[in-house]
Structure formats: C-alpha cells, structure tokens
Amino acid sequence: MMKKIIAIARWEFLEKVKTKTFLISLIITPLLIISFSVLPSLLFRQEAPRVEVIGVIDTSGIYFDNLEKELEKYVLPDGQNNYVLINLTQPNLDIEELKKISDNKVLKNLLEGYLIIQTTSNDSVFAEYRSNAFGNFEIVGRLEEAINSVRIAQILQREGMKTNIISQIQDRPVVHQKKIEKEGKVSDLDFLTTFFLSIVFILLLMMMVIYSGQLLVRSIIEEKSSRLIEMLVSSSTPDELLAGKVLGLSLLGLTQIAIWALIGLGLVGTALVPLNAFRNVLPMLIYFILGFLFYTTLFVGIGSAVNTEQQAQQITTYLSLILMLPVVIAMPVIQNPDFIVTKIFSYIPLTIPTVMVLRLNVQNVSNFEILLTILILVLSIIISIKISAKIFRIGILSYGNKLSLKEIFNWLKE
Amino acid sequence: MLVVKNLVKRFNSTLAVDNLSFSVDPGKIFGLLGPNGAGKTTTLRTILNIIKPSSGEIIFNQKPITYDYYNLIGYLPEERGLYKRSKVIDVLKYFAALKNVNKKDAVQLADIWLKKLNILNYREKKIDQLSKGNQQKVQLIAAIIHNPLLLILDEPFTGFDPINQQEVKNLILSFLSEGKTIILSTHQMDLAEKLCEEILLINDGKEVCAGKLSNIKKRFSGNNIRLGFKENGISLKEFPEIVKFDTYSNYTDIQLRDDIIPSHFLKKLIEKIEVHHFSVIEPTLNRIFIDLIKDDIHK
Numbered sequence: 001m002m003k004k005i006i007a008i009a010r011w012e013f014l015e016k017v018k019t020k021t022f023l024i025s026l027i028i029t030p031l032l033i034i035s036f037s038v039l040p041s042l043l044f045r046q047e048a049p050r051v052e053v054i055g056v057i058d059t060s061g062i063y064f065d066n067l068e069k070e071l072e073k074y075v076l077p078d079g080q081n082n083y084v085l086i087n088l089t090q091p092n093l094d095i096e097e098l099k100k101i102s103d104n105k106v107l108k109n110l111l112e113g114y115l116i117i118q119t120t121s122n123d124s125v126f127a128e129y130r131s132n133a134f135g136n137f138e139i140v141g142r143l144e145e146a147i148n149s150v151r152i153a154q155i156l157q158r159e160g161m162k163t164n165i166i167s168q169i170q171d172r173p174v175v176h177q178k179k180i181e182k183e184g185k186v187s188d189l190d191f192l193t194t195f196f197l198s199i200v201f202i203l204l205l206m207m208m209v210i211y212s213g214q215l216l217v218r219s220i221i222e223e224k225s226s227r228l229i230e231m232l233v234s235s236s237t238p239d240e241l242l243a244g245k246v247l248g249l250s251l252l253g254l255t256q257i258a259i260w261a262l263i264g265l266g267l268v269g270t271a272l273v274p275l276n277a278f279r280n281v282l283p284m285l286i287y288f289i290l291g292f293l294f295y296t297t298l299f300v301g302i303g304s305a306v307n308t309e310q311q312a313q314q315i316t317t318y319l320s321l322i323l324m325l326p327v328v329i330a331m332p333v334i335q336n337p338d339f340i341v342t343k344i345f346s347y348i349p350l351t352i353p354t355v356m357v358l359r360l361n362v363q364n365v366s367n368f369e370i371l372l373t374i375l376i377l378v379l380s381i382i383i384s385i386k387i388s389a390k391i392f393r394i395g396i397l398s399y400g401n402k403l404s405l406k407e408i409f410n411w412l413k414e
Numbered sequence: 415m416l417v418v419k420n421l422v423k424r425f426n427s428t429l430a431v432d433n434l435s436f437s438v439d440p441g442k443i444f445g446l447l448g449p450n451g452a453g454k455t456t457t458l459r460t461i462l463n464i465i466k467p468s469s470g471e472i473i474f475n476q477k478p479i480t481y482d483y484y485n486l487i488g489y490l491p492e493e494r495g496l497y498k499r500s501k502v503i504d505v506l507k508y509f510a511a512l513k514n515v516n517k518k519d520a521v522q523l524a525d526i527w528l529k530k531l532n533i534l535n536y537r538e539k540k541i542d543q544l545s546k547g548n549q550q551k552v553q554l555i556a557a558i559i560h561n562p563l564l565l566i567l568d569e570p571f572t573g574f575d576p577i578n579q580q581e582v583k584n585l586i587l588s589f590l591s592e593g594k595t596i597i598l599s600t601h602q603m604d605l606a607e608k609l610c611e612e613i614l615l616i617n618d619g620k621e622v623c624a625g626k627l628s629n630i631k632k633r634f635s636g637n638n639i640r641l642g643f644k645e646n647g648i649s650l651k652e653f654p655e656i657v658k659f660d661t662y663s664n665y666t667d668i669q670l671r672d673d674i675i676p677s678h679f680l681k682k683l684i685e686k687i688e689v690h691h692f693s694v695i696e697p698t699l700n701r702i703f704i705d706l707i708k709d710d711i712h713k
Contacts, residue, residue, distance in 0.1 A: 004613075007511035015500055226495020231557065234462040235487040235512035237481075397464065 008244025055114030070146035134227030217303030291353025303394035349380035421470035445610030453619035488562030513560035642691030
C-alpha cells in the first residue's frame with residue numbers, strides 16, 4: 001500500500017522537479033514576494049537622510065527665526081541639522097515676483113521647496129509649501145507643527161504667559177504602541193511589519209496552492225487524455241494514486257518553500273525582515289500545512305471532474321478567486337481582530353488558515369481557539385478527501401463532455 | 415484460469431454488461447469481440463478491478479479478486495499515450511514500481527524487453543522523440559514488464575506497421591508457451607481468427623455467440639467444399655452427397671449434405687475423377703461477425 005503511494009509520489013516529484021517550469025517558478029515567485037514584502041517597507045522607510053535646504057518667504061518677518069529654532073530639533077544621525085532654512089524675503093520685491101524667482105530655484109534643484117507665510121489682519125496665518133512634488137508629508141507635517149507652535153507661543157506670550165509655561169505646554173506627549181506577549185514580554189512590532197508579514201504568509205500559501213493545484217490538475221488531465229490513467233488504475237487503487245499525487249506535489253511545494261525560506265533567512269541577515277517577526281512559528285506552520293492540504297484536496301476533487309485544459313483553467317480561476325477572499329479581509333482583521341465577523345471567518349475552513357495567522361500576529365489567541373480551529377481544519381480535510389476521492393475514482397474514467405453538477409452529485413450518492 | 419460468472423454492470427439506468435459468463439484457460443488466447451459500444455471496455459474494466467461489478471463474480475486462479483491481484487494483471491488500453499516529456503527508461507521503471515517490481519529488476523527487465531523489440535537505443539530518449547510505433551512498443555513493455563499472469567490487450571495491433579505487427583504477434587504467441595492467460599479485444603477479425611482459440615462475441619452487453627472458434631466456424635460453415643478437377647464426362651449431379659454446386663472457371667464450390675464428412679467424400683471422389691484441388695471452405699470470422707451482429711440488431 002505505502003510502497004505504491006511512495007512510488008507515485010516519487011514519480012510526480014522527480015518528473016516535475018526536472019521541468020523548466022519548476023525552475024522558473026522557483027526564481028520568479030520569491031522575486032515577486034520580495035517585491036511585495038520588502039519594497040513597501042523600503043518605500044515607507046525614510047530615504048537615506050540628508051540635509052534639505054528649504055526657502056522661506058515670510059512677509060510678517062516674525063516667523064523665520066522661530067521656525068529655524070523649531071526645526072533645529074530634527075537632527076541627522078551624523079549630528080548635522082536635517083533642515084537648513086534660507087530667508088528668501090526681499091522687502092523691495094512684490095510677492096508674485098518673489099514666487100517666480102523662487103520657483104525657478106526649486107526647479108533648478110537649488111531648493112527642496114519653499115514656504116510662504118503670510119499673516120492677515122485678524123491674526124490668522126496663510127501658509128503654502130511649494131515644491132516640485134506632492135506627497136512630502138513628512139516635511140509638510142513638520143513645518144505645520146513648527147508654524148503652529150510658533151504661533152501659539154506668540155499668542156500666549158502676547159497674553160502675558162510665562163515662557164517656561166509655554167514650553168511646558170508645547171511639549172506634547174507621544175503615544176507609543178506596544179503589544180503584550182504571553183510571558184509578560186513586550187513587543188514593539190509596528191503595524192506595517194505585521195501587515196506585510198501576514199500578507200507575505202497569505203501570498204505564499206496562495207501561490208503554493210495555486211501552483212501545486214494546477215500541477216495536480218494538469219497531471220490528472222494529462223493522464224486522462226492519454227488514457228494512461230487506465231494503466232495506472234489497473235496497477236494501484238485510485239486512493240493510492242490520489243494520495244501519491246498529493247504527497248508528491250506537496251513535497252514539491254515544500255521544496256520550493258524550503259528554498260525560499262533560505263532566501264528569507266538571508267533577508268533576516270540583512271535585517272530587512274525583523275527576526276522577532278517569526279514568533280508564532282509553530283502554529284503558523286501548522287495552519288500553513290493544513291491549509292495547503294485542504295485547498296489541494298479541493299483542487300483534486302474538482303480537477304478530476306474535468307477533461308480539458310480549458311475547463312481546468314476555468315475552474316482553477318474560480319478557486320483562486322476564493323483564495324483571494326482572505327486577502328480582502330486581511331486589513332479589517334488586522335485592524336479589528338475582535339470584531340465578530342473576524343471571529344466567524346476564523347471558524348470557516350476556507351479562511352481559517354489565513355485569518356488565524358493574521359490574528360496570531362496582532363493579538364493573543366487562546367490555545368483553546370487555536371486547537372479548535374485546527375480541529376475544524378483537520379475534520380474539513382478528512383471530509384474533503386473523502387468527497388474528492390469519490391469524484392476522483394469515477395471522474396478519472398469518464399471522458400465525456402463537460403460534467404454537470406447533477407452528475408457529480410449522483411456519483412457521490414453511489 | 416479466469417472465471418467470470420453472471421457479470422452485470424449497471425450505470426444509473428443503462429445496462430452496460432448484461433449477465434456475461436465465460437472462462438479463460440491459461441496458455442490460450444481468448445478473444446472478446448463486439449462492435450463499438452457493445453460493452454467490451456466495461457467488461458475489461460471490471461475484470462481489471464478498475465470498476466466494481468453491480469453483481470456477479472470474477473475469480474482468478476480459484477481466488478476472488480484481492481489487492482494482490484493488481485500485481486498479477488497487465489493491461490494495454492485501446493487508446494495509447496505515455497508521459498510525453500519523460501525518458502523511456504524512467505517511464506518503464508515507474509510502471510514496474512507500480513507493480514511492485516524492485517528497482518534493480520526493473521532496469522534489467524526493461525533492458526531485456528527494449529532489446530527484444532529493437533528499441534534499446536532509445537532507452538535514454540524522451541517519449542515524444544520516438545515514432546508512434548516505437549512509443550506503442552514502449553507502452554506494450556510497460557504493460558508486461560512485471561511478467562503478469564493475466565494479460566489483457568485491447569487492440570494491440572493498431573498503429574503498428576506490418577513488420578512491427580509481426581513482432582508483436584510473435585511476442586504475444588511467446589506468452590502462450592509460458593502459460594499466461596490472455597484476453598484479446600479487437601476489431602481486426604483476421605488477426606483474431608489467427609490468434610484466438612476461443613471467442614466471446616457480445617452486443618449490447620449480451621452474449622451473442624461463444625465457444626471454440628473451430629466449433630463456431632463449423633456451425634456456420636454449412637459443409638461447403640471447393641473442388642478443382644479434370645473434366646472427364648462425369649457430372650457432379652451423379653453424387654447424392656451434393657446438395658448444390660456452382661462451377662467457376664478454375665474450380666467448383668459445392669455444398670454437401672450435412673451428414674457427409676468432407677474427407678470421406680474426397681475418398682469417393684478420387685476413385686472417379688482426377689482431383690487437383692480440394693479444400694473445406696470456412697466462413698471467415700469477419701463474415702460470421704457481420705452476420706451475427708446484423709441478426710442481433712434485427713431481433
């Protein structure tokens with residue numbers, strides 16, 4: 001019994017490993033994943049810090065010095081000031097002309113950008129930051145903060161507030177985010193890391209399922225269309241054939257993952273992925289393997305009912321869409337792990353692996369819940385294997401045209 | 415010996431195999447014949463344990479079918495195909511492994527068969543680099559590499575040129591001396607006529623005609639002979655054994671009375687006329703097949 005399963009698994013594994021498709025997906029998939037996981041964190045990370053020259057047109061004349069002082073607190077790692085302010089105000093020129101001259105300087109890259117501050121009679125401030133790009137949120141935010149604190153300080157001073165009280169008011173507290181771990185340890189993984197880590201996990205699972213699932217369906221179709229299947233089932237039981245195929249192609253997927261994991265470890269070495277991101281490794285691994293098995297057996301059941309590559313393509317597309325569901329709900333799950341819908345999704349077999357992994361990363365899930373969901377998943381796998389094996393047993397020998405659901409239902413009753 | 419008893423296979427509402435019974439002796443080729451859609455493949459599949467019969471029994475060497483049975487049977491399906499992108503030797507090793515042949519023996523056996531069928535030089539080639547005929551040879555080897563006791567061949571000759579057909583025929587005949595049980599399913603009546611000792615003709619899942627081929631032929635022969643003789647004035651009308659005759663330019667076809675044995679009649683003839691040709695005319699299996707199936711349809 002086992003001997004034949006191993007022979008079939010061996011064959012499926014070795015014949016697929018030798019193909020060019022395997023090599024290509026081995027290289028392309030990690031490239032995709034890296035670009036999905038590392039690129040955003042690279043983009044969100046500040047650019048290599050450097051001194052930025054920013055011009056200021058201050059018609060009131062009171063802001064420039066204070067702004068310079070305010071911005072002095074942003075210091076580069078090498079001790080230099082992050083921002084150097086240049087006063088562009090020229091009393092003899094009118095504001096439109098000044099703008100023209102300054103715009104030119106920005107376009108020539110002499111300035112990062114420049115700030116126009118105008119005060120109106122009723123003490124309100126109009127400010128405009130002009131640069132050659134939108135989206136410099138950081139500098140705009142900092143300028144805004146600086147202007148506001150200068151303005152508030154001035155108003156308070158005018159009203160006779162003592163300087164030390166003013167600076168006390170200006171010293172704003174910051175809320176730091178920490179996640180409490182089981183043993184009272186504290187982790188400060190930020191939201192983005194958690195999110196991208198979970199997305200990487202889901203992508204990995206999806207890719208493996210789609211990749212192995214398609215291999216599986218294609219291998220069944222090849223054997224069906226060449227009628228080789230008849231020689232195979234006169235040598236081993238359909239169940240052995242099914243088990244061998246799933247085993248062999250899962251191992252193939254695992255081989256890929258293992259190779260990618262080595263690449264991943266390389267990334268840890270370069271500190272792009274924080275090491276403490278791999279905390280819940282054991283339950284994550286279990287969810288991954290079980291999720292993979294569950295999806296794969298579904299693929300087999302559906303795959304053995306079709307006869308042509310086109311039909312297979314259609315069906316695998318639908319299945320892949322179902323696989324997309326967890327990605328859609330990933331964001332709300334991370335933001336709100338206690339939400340009732342999230343809880344419901346973490347008990348539906350199709351979404352257990354992904355939702356649970358997301359929850360593991362953002363909150364502390366009780367062992368009871370982990371065990372319960374694993375149990376549900378295992379039961380679903382057993383049921384799915386039983387149904388798929390039945391469809392497989394009959395489907396592999398039916399070469400007719402497209403099968404109706406009714407027919408498949410009849411098979412299940414047999 | 416393979417014994418099939420009251421085999422019935424029903425798919426939902428259609429009756430694919432309707433109460434077939436037959437037995438196949440070792441060392442003989444049994445022909446399973448019938449038009450397309452007669453239920454041959456279904457019958458073969460139940461014998462192969464690929465599908466379960468609705469009722470009836472299949473017994474091989476006094477034992478009902480068990481798991482070990484898989485390793486005793488060899489099957490060459492009607493439609494051919496192999497793993498196109500795999501190497502010949504790898505494919506053969508895989509099929510041997512599926513029949514529980516160990517790896518060392520598998521390689522040895524594969525080489526022996528490749529050599530026997532003159533395709534040893536393709537050993538390391540990929541299947542799709544081989545000609546269609548050679549691919550079929552590889553598939554035939556895949557079906558027999560484990561030295562099966564029961565061999566089921568569905569249209570083994572299609573796709574082979576006459577030389578290769580001869581090679582395959584000799585191969586099949588060599589299995590007979592080894593005492594294998596062979597079931598042959600084919601449309602090529604001339605080949606079935608040459609190879610099969612016993613046949614079962616089915617239509618619509620039912621038995622139409624069964625038994626030893628020689629007996630069946632006798633049953634349908636109507637006691638005809640073909641005679642060539644030198645004219646010497648004696649008329650064939652003088653023989654009471656003759657029912658009727660047709661004279662052609664070189665010979666005469668004669669229908670004898672049913673109780674007359676042709677060789678006895680020949681003795682009597684030789685005394686009276688100079689015979690230079692004498693043969694018993696048997697209807698071809700092809701003829702019998704067509705007549706029987708037509709009759710069956712008209713019923």
